[in-house]
Amino acid sequence: MGSEILLKQNSPYTLQEMAYNMGESIVKQKEKFCGLEQGPESSENVLHIMDLAYVPSNEKTIVKEYCLKGAEKELSSEGIKFLNDK
Amino acid sequence: MENPEEDIYLKIRNKTFVDETALNQYVKWNALSIINFVDCRFKEIDFLGRSINFCKFKNSEFNDSSFRKCQFSKCNFENCQIVKLDITKAEFRNCNFRNCEFLQSDLSATDFWECQFVETTFKHSNLNFIIVQDVKVWKSNEWIEIKDESNFEKILKDMNLISTDEDEMENS
Numbered sequence: 001m002g003s004e005i006l007l008k009q010n011s012p013y014t015l016q017e018m019a020y021n022m023g024e025s026i027v028k029q030k031e032k033f034c035g036l037e038q039g040p041e042s043s044e045n046v047l048h049i050m051d052l053a054y055v056p057s058n059e060k061t062i063v064k065e066y067c068l069k070g071a072e073k074e075l076s077s078e079g080i081k082f083l084n085d086k
Numbered sequence: 087m088e089n090p091e092e093d094i095y096l097k098i099r100n101k102t103f104v105d106e107t108a109l110n111q112y113v114k115w116n117a118l119s120i121i122n123f124v125d126c127r128f129k130e131i132d133f134l135g136r137s138i139n140f141c142k143f144k145n146s147e148f149n150d151s152s153f154r155k156c157q158f159s160k161c162n163f164e165n166c167q168i169v170k171l172d173i174t175k176a177e178f179r180n181c182n183f184r185n186c187e188f189l190q191s192d193l194s195a196t197d198f199w200e201c202q203f204v205e206t207t208f209k210h211s212n213l214n215f216i217i218v219q220d221v222k223v224w225k226s227n228e229w230i231e232i233k234d235e236s237n238f239e240k241i242l243k244d245m246n247l248i249s250t251d252e253d254e255m256e257n258s
Contacts (some may be wrong), residue, residue, distance in 0.1 A: 009117035010087050010139050010182070012160050021107045021179070025197055032195070 002056040019063040023070025026080060028048075044078040053084040060085050088139055089160065095122040102127040109133070202229075208248045212238060223247075 004013040013021065016084050030043035050067065052060045063083055071077040096112070098121060103109045109131060112118055117137035124144045131151035138153075142162045152172040157179070164184045171191040178198045183206040190210045192250040197217040218235035225245055232238050242248045 005115055007087075008115040008133075009137050010090075010119035011117075011137065012087055012139060021199070024197075024219075025177070027195075028219070029195070032215045044139075047193065 001054055002059045003066045004056070008028040015059060016066045019066035020070035020073075021025060022050075023072075023077070023080075024074050025070075026067070027071050027074035027076045030076075030079065043076045047079050047081055047082045049083060059084075087140075090120050095120050095140075095142070097122045097124070098126060100125040102129065103131060104129045105134055106131045203247075206247065208242065210249070210251060213248075 003017075006013065006018065011018070026048045027043055029070060030046040030048055031059060033039050033046050034042060053065060055063050060082075065083055067082075068077045068080065095253075098112075101108075101123075103126065104121050109118075109128070111196050112160055113136065116135075117139055119137075119139040119143070121167075122142045122144070123146055124139045124142075126143070126146045128146070128148045128151055130149075131153075133151070133156055135155040136153075136157075138158045138161055139155055140160050141158075141165070144162075144182045145166070146162045147167045148169065148171050149167075150170045153176055154172050155175045156173070157177045159179045161178070162183045162184075163186050166183075166186045167189070168186060170192055171188070172214045173191060173193050175185050175195045175198040176193075177199070178201050179197075180201065181198075182202045184204040186206045186219075188206070188208045188211045191208075191237060193208075193216055194212045195215040197219075198221050198222070199217075199219045202222045202224070216235055216238070218232055221238065222229040223232060223241060223245070228244055230241060232241060239248060242247070243245045
């Protein structure tokens with residue numbers, strides 16, 4: 001998904017905002033696994049895989065950059081792997 | 087996009103959507119957007135992973151449907167009955183719920199970001215692993231601000247907005 005599709009969908013969010021929100025959300029989702037019996041100690045020990053296959057080539061870097069910014073806001077940008085990011 | 091003017095909303099009134107076929111005619115680019123549904127019924131809909139932007143649902147019923155992994159942005163729900171709905175791993179951002187009832191619905195791993203709840207109840211519904219961020223719940227005459235999910239269920243339970251089978255056993 002790229003900025004053109006978001007516009008066509010009447011999304012209230014820009015591509016940057018959407019990617020940033022995803023980054024924030026990813027960290028919070030990963031934290032849900034922490035503290036479970038035999039679970040990981042921190043969210044950085046949980047790998048989240050994000051497939052950028054459907055992001056237009058010229059926007060993959062933007063999505064990666066803003067996703068990591070969102071994750072950093074939640075104090076953890078480690079443990080996020082991007083696929084098809086070139 | 088900015089909040090759309092009221093007059094550009096497509097208005098759909100008193101319609102029953104059974105399975106997703108009828109609803110799909112309003113889907114563009116894998117999204118439902120800027121639609122005002124009033125007195126509508128949604129039954130046995132499978133709407134996996136769709137985006138739902140700037141939609142309003144008023145006096146409407148959702149039954150036996152799946153909105154799993156849907157992304158709801160800037161949507162309003164008012165006087166809605168939400169029964170046996172699979173909304174696992176869905177995302178609600180800047181959405182408002184007023185006088186709604188979730189009954190026997192599965193909301194596990196669903197995100198609520200900057201949403202507002204007024205007189206909205208969750209009965210026999212699964213709220214495991216939900217994410218809550220900057221949510222407001224209306225209590226009597228003031229907003230209760232909830233920063234994260236750690237006390238969301240407790241606050242709603244204290245306000246009798248959440249009930250489980252066990253609660254009803256205790257009260258009977």
